[in-house]
Amino acid sequence: MITATNLVKTFGSGGSAVRALDDVSLAVGDGEIAGVVGKSGAGKSTLIRTINALERPDSGTVEVAGRPISSLTGEALRTARHDIGMIFQHFNLLSSRTVAGNVALALELIGSPRGERKARVAEILELVGLSDKAKSYPAQLSGGQKQRVGIARALASRPKVLLSDESTSALDPETTQSILDLLASLNRELGLTILLITHEMEVVKRICTRAALMEDGRIVEQGALTELLRTKGSRISRNLFPLGELPAERGTTVLDLTFTELASEHAVIARLAREFEIDVSILGATIETVAGQQTGRTRLELPAGTDRDAVIRDLEGHGIVVDIVRGGAA
Numbered sequence: 638m639i640t641a642t643n644l645v646k647t648f649g650s651g652g653s654a655v656r657a658l659d660d661v662s663l664a665v666g667d668g669e670i671a672g673v674v675g676k677s678g679a680g681k682s683t684l685i686r687t688i689n690a691l692e693r694p695d696s697g698t699v700e701v702a703g704r705p706i707s708s709l710t711g712e713a714l715r716t717a718r719h720d721i722g723m724i725f726q727h728f729n730l731l732s733s734r735t736v737a738g739n740v741a742l743a744l745e746l747i748g749s750p751r752g753e754r755k756a757r758v759a760e761i762l763e764l765v766g767l768s769d770k771a772k773s774y775p776a777q778l779s780g781g782q783k784q785r786v787g788i789a790r791a792l793a794s795r796p797k798v799l800l801s802d803e804s805t806s807a808l809d810p811e812t813t814q815s816i817l818d819l820l821a822s823l824n825r826e827l828g829l830t831i832l833l834i835t836h837e838m839e840v841v842k843r844i845c846t847r848a849a850l851m852e853d854g855r856i857v858e859q860g861a862l863t864e865l866l867r868t869k870g871s872r873i874s875r876n877l878f879p880l881g882e883l884p885a886e887r888g889t890t891v892l893d894l895t896f897t898e899l900a901s902e903h904a905v906i907a908r909l910a911r912e913f914e915i916d917v918s919i920l921g922a923t924i925e926t927v928a929g930q931q932t933g934r935t936r937l938e939l940p941a942g943t944d945r946d947a948v949i950r951d952l953e954g955h956g957i958v959v960d961i962v963r964g965g966a967a
């Protein structure tokens with residue numbers, strides 16, 4: 638549904654040039670919810686703006702819903718944009734218009750016939766749970782309600798793709814959850830493909846099926862979350878399961894274990910202690926539902942002198958993904 642290929646975008650020139658996109662390729666399938674994560678300045682906004690043709694890449698191409706959006710202009714670009722809705726961190730609503738007025742404006746802009754607008758506004762507001770706020774003004778709404786108006790407006794053209802630029806970053810955790818629930822239900826019920834950029838791993842954990850990590854204009858890791866959880870050394874997996882600070886260096890080995898079969902977790906650790914005759918310390922553990930799958934991550938500390946490689950072989954033999962966090966003596 639979205640295919641970005643070898644995108645390059647540089648701002649400025651000479652010594653002060655910033656390469657915001659440095660050979661970025663990204664694919665989001667029909668009906669997926671994909672998240673792009675990364676620190677401030679990594680290039681996430683530039684990527685999403687390039688996908689929406691708000692920015693032109695220096696080179697590379699973007700295809701959305703089968704249209705080569707990065708090479709379209711004029712009327713063809715305006716029509717192609719109907720397939721793409723976009724929501725923003727600060728909602729970008731018109732304060733002088735009511736909720737219904739904001740949505741109606743979006744319909745006017747895409748040339749929707751006047752006679753059909755009222756019914757369509759009502760239909761969309763119902764979809765986002767705001768029917769009772771049609772006559773309110775943005776200033777009378779909570780942050781979550783404002784974002785619902787933003788979503789309603791984005792849905793006006795019946796897009797196939799929704800792009801979200803930090804749409805929950807200005808909201809408290811509870812409101813964030815309700816907006817993510819709404820996005821998930823639009824994905825299910827309308828088959829809407831969603832690409833969201835965020836600096837919050839929590840958002841990825843809650844609704845994404847796919848994720849990409851950006852750093853300095855490059856995508857350094859991407860894939861389906863279920864696959865990434867099975868990938869040794871995946872930074873996205875590690876960020877999904879924060880396990881806190883490491884203990885002081887004391888010659889021990891620290892391992893992070895990712896379990897997708899939770900029932901086996903305790904048995905595996907107990908057996909390890911028994912068979913290798915070592916005292917295994919559990920430094921941290923967390924269970925999360927990621928991409929609809931319960932997954933656990935446990936941080937173990939093995940005493941100095943343990944045959945680390947044999948332990949890792951044993952764990953991997955039981956289908957557990959093992960990341961070495963600190964080496965210790967091999």
Ligand SMILES: Nc1ncnc2c1ncn2[C@@H]1O[C@H](COP(=O)(O)OP(=O)(O)OP(=O)(O)O)[C@@H](O)[C@H]1O
Binds near residue numbers: 678683
């Ligand atoms: N219009 C512009 N002119 C000049 N430099 C820009 C422009 N837009 C982005 N940049 C630069 O490109 C780099 C990537 O910015 P971008 O906004 O895409 O990152 P981001 O990951 O979205 O970060 P943030 O979350 O802070 O917006 C940054 O160094 C930024 O300063």
